[in-house]
Amino acid sequence: MTELLPSQRHLFDIPDDVTYVNCAYLSPLMRKVADAGRAGLARKEHPWTIKRQHFHDEVEKVRAAYARLIGARADDVALVPSSSYGTATAAANLRAEKGQSIVLIEGEHGSNVRIWHVMARDLGLKVKTVPMPAGGEWTGGILGAIDASTAIVAVPPLHWTDGSLIDLMAVGARARALGAAFVVDATQWIGAAPLDVAELEPDFLVCSAYKWLLCPYTLGFLYVAPRHQKGRPLEQHSFNRVGAEREGATDYPEEFLPGARRYDMGERSNWINLPMAIEAIEQLFAWKPARTAATIRQLTEAIVEGGRRLGFDTPPQGNRAPHMVGLKKKGMDPGRVVERLAAERIYISGRGASLRISPHLYNSPADVARLIDGLARHG
Structure with missing residues (x-):
């Protein structure tokens, strides 16, 4: 027990x-999270105290802390501002052919709906929306909607309105068996309950941090499976490139930092949010x-x-x-x-x-x- x-x-x-x-x-x-935010705010009040390493060290510390929470490698995690940014990144790096389908669930949060409808319109795809079931038994309907025409399955671990569960292990296995990509918005799960990406094997998994991760607003994390880590990020900036630590450089290296870091948002080095997130996520890990x-x-x-x-x-x-x-x-x-x-x-x-x-x-x-x-x- x-x-x-x-x-x-x-x-x-x-x-x-x-x-x-x-x-x-x-x-x-938490009190200590708020304290970390106030200390971070004081840094910006006194910008001469901000050193070059502050643009990188806390980014990597929070990346590693979140990765440990979900059983991932730090290399597999990108810092994003929202779950919608994460699903948009997934959509931009997944392929589908005209006539294929995307499987969603009825009443899902818009961050995991709108981008898929845009993708469907752009590429001539069909959207299959699994209707809300009596008794909250989602899994059977989702499994039944996945077939040989399915390109992408985008679901959460639970419905955000009432907590009714979805068996992600079964859904992911069905998607992989039929060659469909498996995208998860776990915003309403991670931090409150266990999740191991090594077992789940999603293609992309996003989580906004301001709910169950007990973090500030405008921060999230995107897990990217290794097979998708050579894709195209939504933004082109210098801090996800090799040589980002060089202050004042005027050349433009093309090589990205390793792993999912290429998908990091611009201005990822938030001296207020990141120290807060580190405190919060380390406490979540301590609680288990x-x-x-x-x-x-x-x-x-x-x-x-x-x-x-x-x-x-x-x-x-x-x-x-x-x-x-x-x-x-x-x-x-x-x-x-x-x-x-x-x-x-x-x-x-x-x-x-x-x-x-x-x-x-x-x-x-x-x-x-x-x-x-x-x-x-x-x-």
Whole structure:
């Protein structure tokens, strides 16, 4: 049995009268992460303290930290500003022939939808959208949509509105067997639960950092399988090229830095965001994703139990993520419920037809009780 973690609320600046069960929206920052950001801001306030190594050292440190979290090599990771940048990079480096198809799921976040529709229009491809299933059983429908005509399968580990699971191992195996590329947006998974790219074998896997990685905004990571590391980046700049460490150079080397670094975004050397991300990701690794998931699951299961007593529906246990759950009720206006709870300093999200609830290690059984009491009055 996985050892559970004690409450980590002391690491965050969350007032006692706030019940924040909304990590899938925006994570709060740990105190030490915020401190690292303030120190980084002071650097820019005093730019004469910024040395050439500051443009490179923290980039490589955060790259290595994230790679370790997902079982990758540092060479396999690019720094990107968003998940949409990552999926756009994937689309720019995957090939498809007219008449082939791209498999998506209904109601997926736009970052993993829009670029594929653009690609389909540009190349004459078909988009197969797997409809939302009853009971949250996505995997069978996705497997059935993948066939010999499939060029790309682009899916998440779970649906972002209600936490219903997708068996990525089965989907990836089916895609590989039929020669399709396998692209994953794991923004709503990595940091909260285990994921090993060596086992999963995606072609590309992207993760925005401001949710379950407990990082600041405008930062993400793109895993690129070695077979795609000779492709074309979205941007042409000097800091992903050999010789980037040479200050004041006026030549233009063509050779890229090794591995996925060619896909790094421009201005990757953010002296505020990167020190914050290093602190956050190193803490996530210390907690261990399996322990984090098991601990949060205790809270989500209590939320499910309390919600069902109030007449809410949820994905069944076997199809439910450990760290996020959607509560649904016929005739409910999720936006209205969210507003009324927020007036009492209880914070969740309305996504699609669901009340999406996403606790973390800073939450407690008392938070769950307060949430359920609020839902009894407003849900």
